[in-house]
Amino acid sequence: MMRPQIHTPLPGPKAQALLARDRAVISNSNSHPLPLVPESGEGAWLTDVDGNVFLDMMAGIAVNTTGHAHPAIVAAVTEQSKKIIHTCSTLFPHEPLPTLAERLVKRLGGGYRCFFGNSGTEGIEAALKLARYTTHRPYFLAFAGSFHGRSAGSVSLTASSSKYRKGFGPMAYPVTHVPYPNPYRPALGASADSIGDAVLEHIRTLFKTSLPPEDVAAVVFEPIQGEGGYIVPPKGFFKALQSLMSEYGILMIADEVQTGAGRTGKFFAFEHEDMATPDIVVMAKGLASGYPLSATLFKEKLNTWPAGAHGTTFGGHAVSAAAAMVTLDLLDGGLVANAASVGGYLIERMKEVAAEFPRLGDVRGRGMMIGLEFITDPASRGEDEALRDRVMKTAYEAGVLTLSAGANALRLAPPLILDKAQADIAVRTLADVIGRATA
Numbered sequence: 001m002m003r004p005q006i007h008t009p010l011p012g013p014k015a016q017a018l019l020a021r022d023r024a025v026i027s028n029s030n031s032h033p034l035p036l037v038p039e040s041g042e043g044a045w046l047t048d049v050d051g052n053v054f055l056d057m058m059a060g061i062a063v064n065t066t067g068h069a070h071p072a073i074v075a076a077v078t079e080q081s082k083k084i085i086h087t088c089s090t091l092f093p094h095e096p097l098p099t100l101a102e103r104l105v106k107r108l109g110g111g112y113r114c115f116f117g118n119s120g121t122e123g124i125e126a127a128l129k130l131a132r133y134t135t136h137r138p139y140f141l142a143f144a145g146s147f148h149g150r151s152a153g154s155v156s157l158t159a160s161s162s163k164y165r166k167g168f169g170p171m172a173y174p175v176t177h178v179p180y181p182n183p184y185r186p187a188l189g190a191s192a193d194s195i196g197d198a199v200l201e202h203i204r205t206l207f208k209t210s211l212p213p214e215d216v217a218a219v220v221f222e223p224i225q226g227e228g229g230y231i232v233p234p235k236g237f238f239k240a241l242q243s244l245m246s247e248y249g250i251l252m253i254a255d256e257v258q259t260g261a262g263r264t265g266k267f268f269a270f271e272h273e274d275m276a277t278p279d280i281v282v283m284a285k286g287l288a289s290g291y292p293l294s295a296t297l298f299k300e301k302l303n304t305w306p307a308g309a310h311g312t313t314f315g316g317h318a319v320s321a322a323a324a325m326v327t328l329d330l331l332d333g334g335l336v337a338n339a340a341s342v343g344g345y346l347i348e349r350m351k352e353v354a355a356e357f358p359r360l361g362d363v364r365g366r367g368m369m370i371g372l373e374f375i376t377d378p379a380s381r382g383e384d385e386a387l388r389d390r391v392m393k394t395a396y397e398a399g400v401l402t403l404s405a406g407a408n409a410l411r412l413a414p415p416l417i418l419d420k421a422q423a424d425i426a427v428r429t430l431a432d433v434i435g436r437a438t439a
C-alpha cells in the first residue's frame with residue numbers, strides 16, 4: 001500500500017530553487033500557503049519535484065474529483081484533442097457540449113438552460129448579469145463569510161476576508177450581506193438552535209428598513225459555506241429562505257462551485273436541503289476533474305437575453321467538456337456514493353480525534369467537504385489561527401496535504417476516489433499532528 005514518503009527536509013532543494021524563481025517573476029498576489037512544488041500525481045497521491053510523496057487531502061481546492069491523472073480522463077482529453085481543441089463553442093456548437101448540457105439539465109429535473117464558462121468566478125458573473133437582466137432590479141443579498149470569486153462583480157459578493165476587497169472599492173454591485181447561519185458561532189445573539197430563524201428575521205427587518213425587497217434581484221448562497229470555514233447550515237434554513245424570497249420574486253442563486261459534482265455525497269449540495277431547485281445553479285471546480293469549466297444553469301423562463309448579450313471565447317472548452325463527460329460517468333459509477341460513505345467515515349473518525357483533543361473544537365461537513373475548527377479552549381471558543389496553521393504545516397511535513405478555510409479552520413476536500421485506507425492514513429496523521437501541536 002502506498003503511504004506518504006518524505007525523504008528531504010521540506011521544501012527540498014529542487015522545490016526551493018523553483019520557489020525562488022517563482023517569487024522573482026510571478027505576481028505577488030499568488031499566496032503559497034505551503035512550499036510545495038508538485039511534479040506528478042496519481043489518484044490521491046502527489047509527488048513533488050524532490051520525490052516526496054503526499055496524500056492529497058485538498059485536491060487543488062476541491063477540484064480533482066477523480067484524482068490525479070485518472071486514466072479515463074487522460075484518454076478522453078487525448079481523444080478530444082485529436083478531434084477539436086478549440087473553435088469557440090459560442091460561435092459553433094459541437095459535441096460533447098450539447099450532450100453535457102443535457103446531462104446537467106436532466107439532473108435538475110429539466111426546464112433549465114446552460115451557459116458554459118471557464119471558472120467559478122465566470123459562472124457567478126454570468127448568474128449576476130442574468131439576474132439583473134431578467135429582474136431589472138439592482139440589488140443583491142449574500143452572506144458574510146461567503147466566497148464567490150474575485151472579479152469585480154463576484155468580489156462584490158465575496159465577504160470571507162477584507163483582503164479580497166481592500167483597495168478595490170467601491171464594489172461594482174450593491175450587495176447587502178447578512179450573517180451565514182453558523183451553528184458553532186451563532187451571530188445576532190442567537191443560539192445554535194435559533195440561528196436560522198434569527199437570520200431570516202434579520203432579513204425581514206432589512207426589507208422593512210433599508211433594503212426594499214422589490215429592488216432585490218437575487219440572493220446568492222453557498223449550500224455549505226466553503227472558503228468561510230466549511231460551515232453546514234441548520235436543517236431547514238435554505239428551504240425557509242427560499243419561501244421568504246419567493247414572496248418578493250427574488251431569485252435564488254446556488255453557488256455550487258465548490259459543493260457541486262458530488263463533493264458532499266449528493267450531486268448538488270442543495271439536495272440535502274429539502275428545497276425546490278434554485279432558479280440558478282452555478283458549478284465549476286469539480287465538474288471537469290481539473291480542466292477549467294463552469295456551468296451556469298438557469299430556469300428556462302430566464303432565457304430572455306439576446307444573442308451576444310453575454311459570451312466567452314474559451315468558455316465551454318471542448319477538452320474540458322470531454323473531461324466533464326467522463327467525470328459525470330465516474331460520479332454516477334460510484335464516486336458520489338464513495339464521497340458519502342468514505343466522507344462520512346472520515347467525519348466520524350475525526351470526531352473521535354476531537355473528543356481526544358478539545359482544541360479541535362468542531363468537526364463538521366458532508367461527504368468529502370469536511371471542516372476542522374481549531375480553538376484556544378472549549379470555554380471561550382477563541383479562534384486559534386496559529387494552531388490551525390501549525391497543524392496544516394506539520395501535517396504537510398508528515399506527508400498529508402490540507403488547506404485552511406476561514407479564520408481558524410482546516411478543510412479536508414480530497415479527491416472523491418479516496419478509499420478507507422487512505423482516510424485512515426489522514427486521520428492517524430492528523431491525530432498525531434494535532435496531539436503534538438496542542439501538547
Ligand SMILES: Cc1ncc(COP(=O)(O)O)c(C=O)c1O
Nearest residue numbers: 119120121147148149226257258
Ligand atoms: C463557492 C465558490 N464560488 C466561487 C469560487 C470562484 O471560483 P474560481 O476560483 O474558479 O474563479 C470559488 C473558489 O474557491 C468558490 O469556492
